[in-house]
Amino acid sequence: MFEAIISLCLSLHPESCRDQLIPGYEAPSQSQCAASLAGRPPDISLPTGVFANGAPECQAVGQALEFTEIAPGVFAHLGRIAEPSSENAGDAANLGFIIGAERVAVIDTGSARWMGEAIWRAVRQHTNRPVTDVILTHMHPDHVLGASVFTEAGARVHGHAGLDRALADRRSNYLESFERLIGSQAFIGTKVARVTHPVTTETVIDLGGRRLVLRPWSLAHSPTDLTVLDEVNGTLFAGDLVFDRHVPTLDGSVRGWLRVLDELSLIAASHVVPGHGGPVLDWPQGAENTRRYLETLARDTRAAIVRGERLGEAVLHIAQDEAAQWQLFESYNPRNATVAFTELEWE
Numbered sequence: 001m002f003e004a005i006i007s008l009c010l011s012l013h014p015e016s017c018r019d020q021l022i023p024g025y026e027a028p029s030q031s032q033c034a035a036s037l038a039g040r041p042p043d044i045s046l047p048t049g050v051f052a053n054g055a056p057e058c059q060a061v062g063q064a065l066e067f068t069e070i071a072p073g074v075f076a077h078l079g080r081i082a083e084p085s086s087e088n089a090g091d092a093a094n095l096g097f098i099i100g101a102e103r104v105a106v107i108d109t110g111s112a113r114w115m116g117e118a119i120w121r122a123v124r125q126h127t128n129r130p131v132t133d134v135i136l137t138h139m140h141p142d143h144v145l146g147a148s149v150f151t152e153a154g155a156r157v158h159g160h161a162g163l164d165r166a167l168a169d170r171r172s173n174y175l176e177s178f179e180r181l182i183g184s185q186a187f188i189g190t191k192v193a194r195v196t197h198p199v200t201t202e203t204v205i206d207l208g209g210r211r212l213v214l215r216p217w218s219l220a221h222s223p224t225d226l227t228v229l230d231e232v233n234g235t236l237f238a239g240d241l242v243f244d245r246h247v248p249t250l251d252g253s254v255r256g257w258l259r260v261l262d263e264l265s266l267i268a269a270s271h272v273v274p275g276h277g278g279p280v281l282d283w284p285q286g287a288e289n290t291r292r293y294l295e296t297l298a299r300d301t302r303a304a305i306v307r308g309e310r311l312g313e314a315v316l317h318i319a320q321d322e323a324a325q326w327q328l329f330e331s332y333n334p335r336n337a338t339v340a341f342t343e344l345e346w347e
């Protein structure tokens with residue numbers, strides 16, 4: 001198979017380039033791909049700071065991201081249990097796609113444009129049906145920064161009603177920090193997509209014989225959490241409302257998250273894809289470790305506040321009982337304790 005690409009280079013470092021996929025020109029031969037490029041020239045809008053090194057051209061299809069079919073038509077990618085880095089190029093969150101009889105939906109898109117492209121290729125290995133819907137489970141950059149390849153191919157973008165604003169407020173911060181973390185070459189072409197379909201209440205997407213139920217949540221892991229339930233075989237994509245192995249990260253409310261877990265556990269799913277770890281766990285048991293961690297975090301934080309401890313001393317011991325249960329504990333637990341302390345001292 002062949003695909004269309006355009007070579008993009010950094011204006012400040014012209015020797016640093018990346019081939020960016022132009023979706024929708026896949027063909028079995030190079031000449032067929034080139035003919036469709038000539039007949040239907042792509043409309044390419046470049047992000048600032050890059051230039052095109054030559055015209056679009058066709059070459060053999062690049063690397064796809066690895067996905068496992070966890071239920072018929074439901075695919076999940078296991079991100080590394082790691083912080084986004086140059087070593088993993090930002091491949092550090094779980095992603096998914098679901099194939100219906102007529103259309104395909106992608107759930108979360110990774111940390112950079114290259115990841116969206118690698119998801120696109122994985123979808124194309126399984127189906128030629130159009131990718132009409134991208135669903136973003138929340139605002140964190142490891143889940144949303146690969147979306148632009150799908151919007152260029154005509155997909156709608158669904159997210160929590162607060163997502164577009166949250167991304168607009170954090171756009172430059174997210175882009176700068178992730179470019180630094182994963183490296184500017186791997187990050188070439190990355191843009192923040194707009195949310196075209198804000199989800200304010202439970203919403204159904206029909207992929208053709210297959211309904212996905214999107215549900216937005218109040219402040220929990222983040223202010224913009226949204227879950228996706230595939231009704232056909234009961235797969236729940238929980239985003240970062242559920243963690244496995246990777247310590248939970250709190251960017252919202254510990255009380256809110258525990259309340260949301262209560263409601264979430266009532267959803268009649270058979271299994272869950274967490275935002276990190278897994279990538280597939282039984283439901284509702286798959287949320288038990290996340291709940292236990294959050295309960296410990298809240299309990300220890302309240303006890304520290306009652307004892308009159310200062311934040312600086314409290315973060316040294318809050319939730320330490322959980323240290324052996326999780327990876328990346330030292331990286332995130334102090335931040336979680338800080339968020340919880342700030343929230344609970346005003347209870």
Ligand SMILES: [Zn+2]
Nearest residue numbers: 138140222240
């Ligand atoms: Zn997150």
